[in-house]
Amino acid sequence: MLLTAAPSWSQTLPEASQRATLSGYLRDGATGEALVGASVFVKALGLGTNTDENGYYQLQLPKGTHTITYLIIGYEPQEVKINLGADATRSVKLSATRVQTQEVVVQGQRAEDNVRKPEMSVNKLDMKTVKLMPALLGEVDVVRSIQLLPGVTTVGEGASGFNVRGGGVDQNLILMDEMPVYNVSHLFGLFSAFNPDAVQDMKLYKGGIPAQYGGRLSSLLDVRLRDGHTAERASVNGGIGLISSRLAVEAPLIKDRTSVVLAGRRSYGDLFLKLVPDQKDNQAYFYDLSVKVNHKFSSRDQLQLTGYRGRDVFNFSNVFKNNWGNTGGTARWTHQFSPRLFGNFTGVAAQYDYALGVPNGTQAFEWTSSVRNYTGKADLNFQLNANNTISGGVSGTRYRFNPATVKPLSAESIFVELKVDDQQAGEYAAYIDNEQTLSPRLQVQYGLRLSVFDFLGTGKTIYDYQGETGQRKDPLNPRTPKDGEVVKRYANLEPRASMRFTLDENSSLKASYNRTAQYIHLISNTTAASPLDVWSPSTNNIRPERADQVALGYFRNFLDNGYEASVEVFGKTMDNQIDYVNGANTLLNKNLEGELLYGQGRAYGAEFFVKKNQGPLTGWVSYTLSRSERQIDGINRGEWYANKYDKTHNLSVVSMYQVGKRLTVSGNFSYSTGVATTFPNARFSYEGLVVPVVSGDARNNYRVPAYHRLDLGATLKNRTVEGRRWQSEWVFSVYNVYSRRNAYGIYFRQNEDDPRKTEAVRLSVFGSMLPSVSYNFNF
Numbered sequence: 001m002l003l004t005a006a007p008s009w010s011q012t013l014p015e016a017s018q019r020a021t022l023s024g025y026l027r028d029g030a031t032g033e034a035l036v037g038a039s040v041f042v043k044a045l046g047l048g049t050n051t052d053e054n055g056y057y058q059l060q061l062p063k064g065t066h067t068i069t070y071l072i073i074g075y076e077p078q079e080v081k082i083n084l085g086a087d088a089t090r091s092v093k094l095s096a097t098r099v100q101t102q103e104v105v106v107q108g109q110r111a112e113d114n115v116r117k118p119e120m121s122v123n124k125l126d127m128k129t130v131k132l133m134p135a136l137l138g139e140v141d142v143v144r145s146i147q148l149l150p151g152v153t154t155v156g157e158g159a160s161g162f163n164v165r166g167g168g169v170d171q172n173l174i175l176m177d178e179m180p181v182y183n184v185s186h187l188f189g190l191f192s193a194f195n196p197d198a199v200q201d202m203k204l205y206k207g208g209i210p211a212q213y214g215g216r217l218s219s220l221l222d223v224r225l226r227d228g229h230t231a232e233r234a235s236v237n238g239g240i241g242l243i244s245s246r247l248a249v250e251a252p253l254i255k256d257r258t259s260v261v262l263a264g265r266r267s268y269g270d271l272f273l274k275l276v277p278d279q280k281d282n283q284a285y286f287y288d289l290s291v292k293v294n295h296k297f298s299s300r301d302q303l304q305l306t307g308y309r310g311r312d313v314f315n316f317s318n319v320f321k322n323n324w325g326n327t328g329g330t331a332r333w334t335h336q337f338s339p340r341l342f343g344n345f346t347g348v349a350a351q352y353d354y355a356l357g358v359p360n361g362t363q364a365f366e367w368t369s370s371v372r373n374y375t376g377k378a379d380l381n382f383q384l385n386a387n388n389t390i391s392g393g394v395s396g397t398r399y400r401f402n403p404a405t406v407k408p409l410s411a412e413s414i415f416v417e418l419k420v421d422d423q424q425a426g427e428y429a430a431y432i433d434n435e436q437t438l439s440p441r442l443q444v445q446y447g448l449r450l451s452v453f454d455f456l457g458t459g460k461t462i463y464d465y466q467g468e469t470g471q472r473k474d475p476l477n478p479r480t481p482k483d484g485e486v487v488k489r490y491a492n493l494e495p496r497a498s499m500r501f502t503l504d505e506n507s508s509l510k511a512s513y514n515r516t517a518q519y520i521h522l523i524s525n526t527t528a529a530s531p532l533d534v535w536s537p538s539t540n541n542i543r544p545e546r547a548d549q550v551a552l553g554y555f556r557n558f559l560d561n562g563y564e565a566s567v568e569v570f571g572k573t574m575d576n577q578i579d580y581v582n583g584a585n586t587l588l589n590k591n592l593e594g595e596l597l598y599g600q601g602r603a604y605g606a607e608f609f610v611k612k613n614q615g616p617l618t619g620w621v622s623y624t625l626s627r628s629e630r631q632i633d634g635i636n637r638g639e640w641y642a643n644k645y646d647k648t649h650n651l652s653v654v655s656m657y658q659v660g661k662r663l664t665v666s667g668n669f670s671y672s673t674g675v676a677t678t679f680p681n682a683r684f685s686y687e688g689l690v691v692p693v694v695s696g697d698a699r700n701n702y703r704v705p706a707y708h709r710l711d712l713g714a715t716l717k718n719r720t721v722e723g724r725r726w727q728s729e730w731v732f733s734v735y736n737v738y739s740r741r742n743a744y745g746i747y748f749r750q751n752e753d754d755p756r757k758t759e760a761v762r763l764s765v766f767g768s769m770l771p772s773v774s775y776n777f778n779f
Contacts, residue, residue, distance in 0.1 A: 019061065019062055020062075020086050020087050021059070021060050021061075021087045021338075022060075022089075022090060023058040023087075023336065024092065024299075025054070025057075025092075025299075026038045026040070026051050026072070026091070026092055027055055027093050028093070028094065028096070030096065030232055032252070032259065033055075033200075033226065033229070034054055035094060036052070036201070037072065038051045038057075038070065039072065040057045040069070041071075042061060042066045042068060043067070043069060044067065045061070047061060047386060054344075056334075058340055058383045060340075060386045063085055064083070064084060065081065065083045067081050070092050072094065075095060077094075080092065087339040088339065089299060089336075115502070115555050116443075116502070118435065118445045118499060118510065119208055120500075120553050120568065121205065121207030121553070122203065123203070124201060124202070125146070127199050127201065131715075133711075134711035136735045136770070137770060138242050138733065139241060142192045143161070143162060143184055143192035146204060147670075148622065148668060148670070149204065150568075150608065150609045150622035151165050151206050151605075152164055153624075155644065156745070156765075160189035161184055161185065164206050164218045165207070165549070165628075166218075166572060166602075166604075166626060166627070166643060167219065167574075167603070167628075168218070169522065170518075170520075170524075171216050171219070172218055172221060173216035173220045175220070176223045176225065177292070177304070178306075178348055179308065179330045179349075181326055182350075182535065183325075183326060186267075186288075186312055187267075190765075191243075191286075193288060193310045194223060195263050195264070195265045197239075197247075197265075199223060199225060200225060200226045200227070201224055202223045203222045204219060204222075206218075207512050207514060208445075208512035209496060209514050209516065210445075210447065210496065211432065211448060211494070211496045212431055212433065212449075214517065215451075217518045217545055217547040225292050225306060226292065227261070227292070228259030229250045229252050229259055230258065230296075233252070234250065234251035235779065236249050236779055240774060241774035241775075242772050242774070243267050244267035245265070246263070246264065246265035247263070247264055248261065248264075249262045253293075254295075257296045258296070259294045261290075262290075264288070264289045265289075266285065266286070267286050269284045282316050283315040285313055286313070287311055288308070288311070290306070290307065290308045292304065301333070301335050301336075302334040304333075305329070306329060306332075307328075308326065308327070308328055309327045310327075311323060311324070312324055318358075318359050320357075320358060321357055322354075322356040323355055324353065327352075328349055328350035328351060329350075333346075341381070341382050343378065346378075348374070348375040348377075349375075350373055350375075351370060351373075353370035353371075354532060355368045355369075358409075360410065361412075362412050362414050363413065363414060364409035365406055365407065365408055365409055366406070367406045367588075371399065371400070371535040372399070373397050373399045374398045375395060375397040375398075377393060377395035377396070379393035387437040387438075389434070389435045389436075390432070391447075393430070393431060394428075394429065394430045395430075396428045398425075398426050399423075399426070401424070403420040403421075403422075404587065405418075405420070406419070421458065425454060425520075426453070426454040427452070427453050428452045429449060430449070430450050431450070432448060433447030433448075433496070434446060440502070442502075443500045445498045446498075451494060451517055452489065453490045453519040453537075453544060455487045455489075455538060456481075456487065457480075457486075458483055459480065459483040462478070463477060463541075465541050465591075470634015472595060473594040474594065475594060487539070487540055490543070492515075493515075494516060494517055496513070497512065497513050498513075499512070507556040508554075510554075511552045512549075512551045513550050514548075517544050518547075519537060519544045520535055520538070521536050521538070521542065522535055523535070523596075534586060536592070542578070543576040545574060545575065547601075549570060549571070549572040550572075551570040552568070552569055553567060553568035554566065561614075563610065563612055566607075567606065567608055567609075570603075570604065570605060570607070571604040572601075573602050574602065577599055577600060577601040579630065579632045581595050584596075597634050598633075599631050599635075600631045601628070603626065603629070605626025605627060606625050608624075609621075609622045616659075617655065617656070618656050618657075619654045619655035620653075621652070622650075622651070623651045624647075626650070628642070628645065635697065636697060636699040637697055642700045644676055644677070644700060646676050647673045649673045651669075651672070653668065653670075654667075662716060662719070665712075666712070667711065668709075669708075669709070669710050669711075670709050672708075673706055674706050674707060675703065675704055676702070677700060678698065678701060678702070679694075679702040679746070680693055680694055680748060681695055681696070681698060682695040689750070690750055692748050692758050704745070704746055708740060709740055710736070711737065712734045713731065713733040715730070715731050715732075716730045716731075716732070717729040726777065728776060730773065730774075730775055730776075731773065731774045732771075732773050734769060734770070734771045735766070735770040735772070736766050736769055739767065741764040742766070749761060
């Protein structure tokens with residue numbers, strides 16, 4: 001029953017006066033958490049729907065008596081007979097299946113949704129699957145698991161963020177319960193900023209992005225935190241690893257009404273440093289803390305409050321200090337106006353900041369930078385009829401950017417106070433979207449988003465920049481707009497559309513188109529993003545980035561949904577892409593806008609995906625063949641060149657095997673073409689020294705060696721004792737099994753034995769096998 005194919009929602013309904021709407025929530029009977037993506041249908045009529053991210057559903061039916069089936073994988077199906085004479089509300093709690101199967105389901109949704117839903121270029125992972133994968137040093141990593149999906153890459157080991165379909169790391173909108181996360185890494189990219197014990201699931205949109213979301217070009221990663229228990233007593237889960245330990249507590253504050261989830265994680269490298277006599281004053285650690293409170297005022301009203309703080313701290317005695325992190329919070333009120341009208345009203349505050357400096361002596365200084373935003377939004381969902389579900393909303397965001405502030409920390413310091421002027425901006429949007437069933441075979445989703453961006457004055461002097469193409473530009477036309485005055489306004493219409501045409505019960509064709517606009521930019525001329533990168537708004541000199549993407553895909557399931565496969569081809573063009581003059585200075589530069597160059601980008605490719613959902617052996621294979629290129633006036637003689645995160649081939653193999661009730665083994669293999677980089681292609685000698693140079697204005701003219709790696713893992717659950725709540729497991733993993741020295745970067749130097757020769761040196765983050773063990777528990 002769990003794998004029964006969904007009916008086609010194509011039944012012809014009677015006139016509106018003879019119809020009524022049934023709505024409500026589906027929740028876990030034990031914890032009270034919302035069940036997302038559950039099926040609600042009337043088999044006799046062939047009518048049905050799915051629950052949204054709040055567990056809410058609404059279904060139009062003819063008036064009369066119906067048997068409603070509530071169904072989601074991992075829970076006992078429930079049938080309820082209802083006499084529907086008028087609009088009614090019915091909320092249902094489902095119980096987990098008493099006998100669990102041995103399968104591992106990668107996507108927490110109905111097995112046939114990949115074929116029947118109009119959305120495409122979407123992948124969803126639940127944390128149960130992520131936690132079974134081999135982990136680096138025992139740290140389960142959300143972002144690292146995303147990189148194993150088709151169309152997703154990273155520029156190298158230890159690099160922060162990820163790249164989607166030829167886009168930059170700043171072109172991904174990453175939301176944690178609606179809060180934007182600007183930097184997703186701990187330890188300079190080795191681990192992600194998401195605590196796995198706090199995360200419920202995550203959904204990655206690589207194309208066909210709903211009109212509700214905007215502000216980035218390439219993708220949306222929607223991370224949802226756990227809602228918490230409302231029906232049963234408190235529970236605790238956590239883990240102890242080689243690098244860090246974590247703890248999460250879920251508890252009902254008011255039964256069936258209010259719950260709280262507290263989750264924290266901290267590394268303890270600094271604790272070991274204190275045991276070393278010469279290292280007692282050194283610090284090197286990261287931590288993150290999240291809290292989420294849910295309160296149900298009534299069956300129609302619910303309030304969610306989420307808070308997050310994550311930070312990395314590196315202090316080396318009295319020589320150097322550095323820290324960075326994200327802080328923010330979300331307040332979300334959900335209200336059901338009627339059985340067919342549903343609304344979410346959200347307020348968000350978020351900040352990313354970093355600081356570095358020297359605490360004492362003649363070089364004592366402190367350097368700080370930050371970006372913060374405040375957002376308010378309202379989203380409405382209205383079921384017009386059985387074939388049309390309309391959503392719409394508005395949003396507004398205020399930004400404040402502090403590019404850099406340097407202050408001396410002592411009277412004898414050689415530094416003087418320096419500040420790059422703050423910037424502020426406003427971003428506003430309105431959208432409307434409709435999901436429509438046109439026939440039993442054809443379903444479409446289309447929408448339009450209008451976005452407006454205002455670059456605002458701060459009472460400081462601004463300039464225009466002019467000069468020769470490809471060269472540094474000079475500041476001209478100084479003026480001082482008032483605080484809050486609109487200096488430059490940009491507006492963009494962003495149409496979105498996707499379509500599903502069912503070929504038969506097990507296969508479909510899909511197509512999508514979306515236009516996106518991005519108004520804030522990560523200013524970085526390095527291969528990988530770093531914590532010291534600067535965020536900048538679109539200004540009178542920096543134009544918004546825009547992208548148009550089309551995709552076409554074939555989706556098919558095999559053997560009663562035991563296997564699923566897809567092939568997608570995509571093409572994307574991008575305008576106003578940012579690059580830099582040679583030798584550009586992006587830090588502490590008051591005239592940074594004069595160092596920027598602009599041009600076009602394009603990306604195209606094919607993605608192949610096969611996944612096994614059932615049986616003791618589960619997992620997937622993904623392969624991406626793609627190109628990502630840029631054309632910037634003044635770079636590479638004005639010709640197209642490979643982007644710094646272009647990878648022609650990208651292969652991932654993920655497998656998990658259930659050996660028995662207690663033991664699961666897993667393995668990941670990754671292979672990708674080396675990233676493009678600029679290497680010297682000539683040299684000259686000066687007084688016996690060999691100096692390598694890049695001739696012909698070449699950009700990204702070589703590639704680093706190909707990247708490949710094998711990881712293995714095993715999860716062993718301890719024996720359970722009936723009546724005892726304590727459950728635990730040991731997690732073993734081996735990262736980089738055959739000790740591949742993958743290149744993080746290549747640099748050049750003179751040969752020590754023969755100064756006339758130049759040699760290339762490979763820099764690797766991990767050049768050897770890394771075993772680890774961690775202990776997880778819950779009670």
